[in-house]
Amino acid sequence: MIDVTVYGLCSAALVGLGLFGLIVHPEALRKVLAFNLIGGGVFLLFGVVARRGATAGFGGDPVPQALVITGLVVAFAATALAVALLLRLFQEIGRTTLKSDG
């Protein structure tokens, strides 16, 4: 059970760090990286949930693992789209900092 707690705390730390980065940094690339950090935390939490299901007597709950694979694909696609937009923006104006005002 102790490993579940450690991984759970790790995932909470990753989500917290990522949220901080996503909100605070004006640089778009850092925001994309921070989004991936949160994603890592959430996927780790899926692992924790699968493992906790395992302690209930199964050999490991397969549903969260299936969800993680889908989640990874979605996060990868999101990152690819964001980086493509970012590169195009850099080609156009030479910087990728988003102003904080609307």
Add this chain to the structure above:
Amino acid sequence: MPNYTTAGGFLLVLAIVLPVAGALFSLVLGGRRAERVVLMLMPAGLAIAAAIAIGVWRTHNVLQYSVGSWDPPLGVAFRADGLSAAMLVATALLVCGIGLFARGEFSSSRSGETRAPLVFWTLLLAVWGALNAVFIGGDLFNLYVALELLTFAAVPLVSLDGRSDTIAAALRYLLFALFGSILYLLAAVLFYGAYGTLDIVLLSGRIRAEPVVWAAISLMTAGLLAKAALYPFHLWLPPAHAGAPAPASAILSGLVVKAPFFLVLRLWFDIMLRMPEPAAAQVLGVLAAAAILVGSVVALRQARLKLLIAYSTVAQIGYLFLMFPLALKPETGHPWSSVAWTGGVLQAISHAFAKAAMFMAAGLIAEALGHDRIAGLAGIGRALPITVFAFARGGLSLMGLPPSGGFIAKAMLLTAAVAEGQWWWAVIVLTGGLLAGGYVFLVLARALADPSEPLTLLSSISPSRQAVVVALALCAVLLGFVPLRPWELLQIGRLDIVAAGFR
């Protein structure tokens, strides 16, 4: 155990498969044929949505389909209740209107093989498929995938013209949307960890008032609000919606922001069925009131027509969320709560038609004049009377003047607010209506004024495209003739009523 999949359940699969297959085909076939694929699929999609609505209406029950015959909790269910059916039909009608309108703007026969038409037609189908998946999804993780599909289809629509400011707007939109979706996913895993299911109906039966549920609901709501652009998450919306080409703006403002709102409804009315939270709903109400006031006042100060309409979307999204404090009462089945429920949903649908018509009218005006500065609109009322009429009809619905869907929706919200003694929301509804009157009048007064020098139009606008805009505006008007009482279709399959029947 009864068969999970109901008769007509395959229609739900078709509602997703048809647009998605169409999107893939138009990508492969390319250019000129993409437009034809969309035009062929539009009537088919409309027929499917209508068939689903008729099926729900006839049987007075939900349509269900379990994918691969695996029933929940292990399998994934599609489920269409009355609310889904209403949204499906509204979406199909709007997509058809937008598609017909866009033939003039993204016609590949005129411009040859270019990037923008191909991307537009492909993504129009992708948005349609994703919206249908959101409206009939019965599984929280499946809904996450649907929401992400919607985001990935919607973001490139913002930057179709490839200018640097629209790319920046698209990037900002994407970052807000990713923030929202990752919070949603985090909440979904918390739900799964606590109750071992992601199916909405099963979850609503198992859920209890405990800390993990509060955390999950707060995270999910915050994430969805970021995607729905409710104040204070509205910053991404005006540049994105105003920068997109007119048909794309119409999809984004009319339909795309309604999907996260729809999921907040699912979360607060279906999943939280057994533990309504009037206090938390008041918080949503405060955000909604702030959205209405801030959005409307900022809209009044805009110099450009499309930005004005985009800020008015921020305000109108506020009205959608006003239904939460009004409809979420501890005693479920209260008649006034269903009035607020119907009013809120009607607001979503009538705003979709009205706002799509206004954005497309603004697009035609910008095409004719070569700009969309409000100060330079003088004389356009004489040059394009039909377009300006459609804009005004849409505007009347936003203000809440009869006959229009907006009037019925706002009247219902007002009725609920007064009947429940929550008069402060009534003040907000009325103030928002006055401010909307202000910004619509601002535009119309300019448009109907005599120009100081004769107006020269850059290009003539085809009557058929103006007719489409008027047709959508008239849909918003027709919604004004639904009777002023709880709408029966929207009640079908609502979990609280189903649960009350079991008791």
